[in-house]
Amino acid sequence: MTCLRLEKLSVSYGAIKALRGIDLEVQEGEIVTLLGANGAGKSTTLRAISSMIPTDGGDILYQDQSIKDLPAHKLVSMGIAHVPEGRGVFPNLTVQENLALATWTNRKKDRVRSAYEKVFQTFPRLAERRTQLAGTLSGGEQQMLAMGRALMTDCRLILLDEPSMGLSPLLVKEVFRTLQEINALGFTLLLVEQNAHMALKIAHRAYVLENGRIVLEGPASELAKDPRVKEAYLGGA
């Protein structure tokens, strides 16, 4: 079943065209990664999906329903979570408060309890640091918190904007391993990454963006062998 579909989606910032009509599909249960250089339009795509920025043309379908004109907070109650670039934790709120806020759209006691269990099982570190201010966490811990918040919402699809950014190689590995775990729990992931090597390892399918256009798409294992991808994103053949 199709979870998310972008049809001819266009976005501009003033006179600059950031996305020039892209088509993209994410099936239920998949990890799909969106690769590309800086400024190719990767973050713009995620921001357009979650209604953080206005779109120009085209459509965004979630479970076969157009969501293009819905406000950002509504999308969360429909089941789309977005882990933003730079993590976006609330630095002066505690870890606990950061997580609690993400339960805003569905406060049913049982659901909230099982969401906490899920998050603390996936990120035991967050349980230890519950009462600490998020601003005092390390970069890796803040990334865990940002992903934990997504799990606290009642979501099915998680959009992730460069979760490995600025982390040490060891932590990068841990982030990608966690993403696979989250996927195994039944969440669908759309992952924007600079680290094409790792992203192609865990993804089922991949798209490559260049100057606001999709230039390549296919199963991740095949794209990993594609000479054009190797040259441009995997540090040469």
Place this chain on the structure above:
Amino acid sequence: MDTIIQQLLNAAQLGAVYALIALGYSMVYGIIRLINFAHGDIFMLGGFIGLIIVTHFGGLPFCLVMILAMLLTALVGVTIERVAYRKLRNAQRMSVVITALGVGIFLENLVRLLIGPETRQIPARLPTGSVVWLQQHLGVFVTWDKVLIILISLALMAVLWIIVNKTLVGTAMRAVADNASVVPLMGVNLNLIISVTFAIGSALAAAGGIFYGQAYSLDPYMGIDLGWKAFIAAVIGGIGSIEGAVIGAFLLAGVEVITVAYLSSNLKNGIAFGLLIILLLIWPSGIMGKPLLKKV
């Protein structure tokens, strides 16, 4: 000794009113970085709404008068944000500050037109008898209304503190202050949280207006002078900080009352504003304020 206690209670009463206004300035600045210069006039309007309710529904108990006036003023505050400020949220800071000044002048003239320019007083609804216990044990003559105004104000501040620090709505308000653009990604309606903040700020200002109208008097332009004072209190305390607004308010009121009592009432404003300059030289972000440069 007894005059010192009297003066302290005077300062506490004035400080309580300043604090009720200053909280609104500080909360709104905290979440959307707007100095709502109409807020002093919301305080004035709240007082007049209280006066109108007392005049027309003489039988209502005081607590109902307060609740009704606070609700109505909250509605006005929310409407002002919705109509005048929301569209300008992403505009230049200067545009919305000018709009706020305009809204303030509008409210002043509206009240003058509808009710008249005369100075009014809200008929005493709180008991005005002496607190006998204080008279017997300390030899201080204090009326009940003063004590009640201070206590109710402190109770309102306590309720605010609980809302902001212990409820999910309060968590959302603090999250907006921290990083507003991410708040919708948590499923939280940003506009709703901003409306709630204006509602709470306006309701507290209305409580201040009613207290002021009973303890002192009301006139359509009172919001200018008192609004500035409360704004100074919020800045001294560290604008954006709730605790800071309260500390700043009581500090400012204390300095004013002492100046009037022991120096001269003509020096009151000079010393208050001088205090602002000196304190800000020592603490540029206010007593409880956070330095502008944030980590993260």
